[in-house]
Amino acid sequence: MSTSLPASQSCHSLADWLRYIEQSHPVHQIELGLERVLNVAARADLQHLPGKTVLIGGTNGKGTTARALEQLLLVQGHSVGVYSSPHLLAFNERLRLNGVDVADADWLDAFAFIEQLRGDTELTYFEFTTLVAFRILQQQQVDYCLIEVGLGGRLDATNIVSPAVSVITTVDLDHQDWLGNDKESIGFEKAGIFRAGKPAVIGELAPPQSMLQQAQKLGCIKVQVCQQYQYTEQAHSWQWQGQTASYNDLPVPAMPVQNAACALAVLEQLDALPTAAQLCSVLSTLTLAGRMQWLQQQPAVIVDVAHNPQSAAYLARCLTPLKPRYRRVVALVGMLKDKDIQQTLLPLTPLFDQWHLVSLAGPRGASAQQLAENLNGVGTALQLHDDVQQAYQRISTALKADELLVVFGSFFTVSAVLAGQQEAK
Numbered sequence: 137m138s139t140s141l142p143a144s145q146s147c148h149s150l151a152d153w154l155r156y157i158e159q160s161h162p163v164h165q166i167e168l169g170l171e172r173v174l175n176v177a178a179r180a181d182l183q184h185l186p187g188k189t190v191l192i193g194g195t196n197g198k199g200t201t202a203r204a205l206e207q208l209l210l211v212q213g214h215s216v217g218v219y220s221s222p223h224l225l226a227f228n229e230r231l232r233l234n235g236v237d238v239a240d241a242d243w244l245d246a247f248a249f250i251e252q253l254r255g256d257t258e259l260t261y262f263e264f265t266t267l268v269a270f271r272i273l274q275q276q277q278v279d280y281c282l283i284e285v286g287l288g289g290r291l292d293a294t295n296i297v298s299p300a301v302s303v304i305t306t307v308d309l310d311h312q313d314w315l316g317n318d319k320e321s322i323g324f325e326k327a328g329i330f331r332a333g334k335p336a337v338i339g340e341l342a343p344p345q346s347m348l349q350q351a352q353k354l355g356c357i358k359v360q361v362c363q364q365y366q367y368t369e370q371a372h373s374w375q376w377q378g379q380t381a382s383y384n385d386l387p388v389p390a391m392p393v394q395n396a397a398c399a400l401a402v403l404e405q406l407d408a409l410p411t412a413a414q415l416c417s418v419l420s421t422l423t424l425a426g427r428m429q430w431l432q433q434q435p436a437v438i439v440d441v442a443h444n445p446q447s448a449a450y451l452a453r454c455l456t457p458l459k460p461r462y463r464r465v466v467a468l469v470g471m472l473k474d475k476d477i478q479q480t481l482l483p484l485t486p487l488f489d490q491w492h493l494v495s496l497a498g499p500r501g502a503s504a505q506q507l508a509e510n511l512n513g514v515g516t517a518l519q520l521h522d523d524v525q526q527a528y529q530r531i532s533t534a535l536k537a538d539e540l541l542v543v544f545g546s547f548f549t550v551s552a553v554l555a556g557q558q559e560a561k
Contacts, residue, residue, distance in 0.1 A: 144251045150240045153247040154227055157264045168291035173263040176254045182270040183296040185281040187215075190402060191297060193285035193326045194305030196447045197339065197398070200391040200424050201305050202282045204399035207418045208410050209280050210235060217276060219269045219294070220284040221262070224426050224441075224551040225558065231269045233276055246271040262286050266293040280406075290328020301405050302329045302356075303337045305398055307344055308446035323347035330356050335405040339398030359401050367397035378404045383412055389422040392450055396422075426550045428454055431557065435535040436462065439543040439550045443471060445479040451544060452483040459487055462540040468531055470494040470524055470549035473502035478510040480545075485511070488542070492531055494521040496548050524552035 147153045177183045190205065192198050202218050209216045215234055223229035228237040246268040259267070266286070273281050283299075285292045307323050323344030330336045336356035338347065343360065351358045359365065365378045374393050376383045378401060389396050396419065403409045410418070423429070428451070431437040442451040459465055467488040471477055493507040504520035511518060521527035528543065535541055543553050 144248075147244075147247070150227060150243050150247075153244065157259075157261055161258065161260050161264075168288065170291060170293070170296055172257055172259055173267065173293045174296045176250070176257050176259065176263075177267055177270065177296055179253050180249075180271070180274075182267055182274060183298070185270060185273050185283075185297055186277045187279040187281060188300040188406060189281045189283060189297050190301050190303060190406075191283050191285065191294065191299035191329045192303045192305065193289040193292075193329045194303070194339070195308040195322070195326075195444065196450070197305035197392060197395040198284045200427060201303065201339070201395045201399050201402075202284055203424045204389075204391070204396050204418070204422060205280075205282055205402060206232070206235065207422060208399065208403060208415065209408060211414045211418055212408065212410055214280055214408070215276075215278040216280045216282065217273045217278040218282045218284075219266070219273070221265075221286055222547050224547065225554055227265075230265065231272060233272075233278065238272060242272055243268065246275075260293075263293045270297075285326075285329060288322075288325040288328070290325050292329075295329055299329070299331060299334065301335045301337060301402050302331060303339065303398065303402055304329075304343070304347065305339045305395060306446060307340045307347065308444055319344045320346045324350065327351065330354050332356070335359055335402075337398060337401045337405065339394060339401070341394070357405070359405060361394075361397065361401070365397065365401045365404070367393060369393050376400050378409075380404060381409050383415060387416055387420045389419045390428055391422060391424065426547070426554070431553075434537050435532075436540040437532065437535075437543070438540065439553055441547050441550050442544045443475055443480065443546050445476055445483070448480045448544075449483045451542075452487060455484075455487050455542065458540065463536070463538040464489045465540045465542065466490045466492065466531065466535070468492045468494065468524075468527060468541060468543045468549075468553075469507065469545035470496045470504075470552075471502045471507060471545040472496065472500045472548070473506060474500055475502075475546075477502060477507060481507070481510060490517045490519070492519050492521060492527055494524050494527045494549070496524070496546060498548075501548070524549055525556040528553050528556060 206216050206218050218232045231238045250267045283294050285294050304326050324346040327347040327350035332354040336351045338360045367376045373385045426441045429439050440451050442448045493504040495503045
């Protein structure tokens with residue numbers, strides 16, 4: 137069988153284009169830097185997005201913060217585009233226009249445009265797809281563009297835009313090979329999305345000094361949690377206090393309140409805060425696929441993309457009050473080997489009565505045996521598996537009505553389960 141690269145002229149479907157750019161530059165190969173992507177973008181002014189742009193960085197919480205912003209702007213009648221990554225089931229999920237995934241036909245036109253625009257400039261998978269998304273946003277002329285940073289911030293392809301507001305949701309250890317081995321180094325990289333004289337919203341409860349120093353150096357309008365805005369949580373409600381407005385008795389959303397509070401701080405800077413009624417309506421129904429998502433209730437199955445220590449700690453907080461409701465709580469986990477596996481699994485060890493460890497394919501995937509080595513001494517039953525979908529099928533079939541299965545560890549793990557369920561319908 138020939139392994140030669142397909143010519144772009146033979147790309148007639150979205151799958152063709154994705155195969156073409158991935159074979160040209162595999163998705164797992166990362167080359168940070170702005171020179172290539174900015175060089176191509178400038179040929180069509182793609183770095184200048186329509187309306188007001190919000191650039192959203194952070195270790196965790198980018199997706200949920202973007203979702204909250206999107207829904208709170210839509211309920212006020214604004215048009216909104218959201219660019220995010222990675223996707224769970226279909227590539228189309230990476231760009232939403234007014235809450236709807238962009239259709240294949242629009243992607244095809246934009247891919248062909250960028251392929252011609254780039255000439256002989258080589259682009260990574262993420263650079264190429266980012267420019268494609270920016271082309272679609274430029275054509276749509278939405279009121280707000282919500283752009284999630286892919287990796288870090290300073291050298292990420294999304295950082296070519298000129299945001300009205302920059303946001304850092306959280307800062308934790310992740311992608312250390314690229315961003316540094318401590319929170320100060322990572323904070324500096326993420327603060328690279330700040331702009332001189334513009335609002336910099338910081339949702340991290342304990343921000344690194346490097347981040348605060350960068351905001352000061354640039355003369356940013358610093359909007360920091362617990363300083364320029366606050367929130368307090370009760371068992372069944374929460375409150376938010378900003379610089380010009382406040383809300384009381386808010387419903388607790390199915391996402392971290394920290395991220396919802398951060399979204400409100402962004403909207404205050406955009407002069408786009410919702411009414412109390414609009415806010416309560418959105419919060420009561422706010423969800424995001426793969427984040428504490430219930431697939432079924434009896435027997436119970438939850439999927440969550442938690443894949444680093446900070447997100448695992450949040451998952452543990454969510455599961456703790458649920459554990460007494462079930463006779464047994466079971467884990468199915470698959471992770472990437474470049475994550476901090478031990479510190480990610482540690483906060484969850486008291487919650488699971490049985491662990492199912494699954495190998496993830498690809499050059500970045502950790503083996504089930506690697507996961508087992510990091511759980512050495514846990515004292516609960518461990519079972520090892522080679523395939524996510526097969527493991528899930530086996531476990532869910534044996535699950536009793538009073539048991540809970542939690543699938544987590546990676547976008548790849550959760551997406552495999554979701555894809556398997558979709559195929560079974």
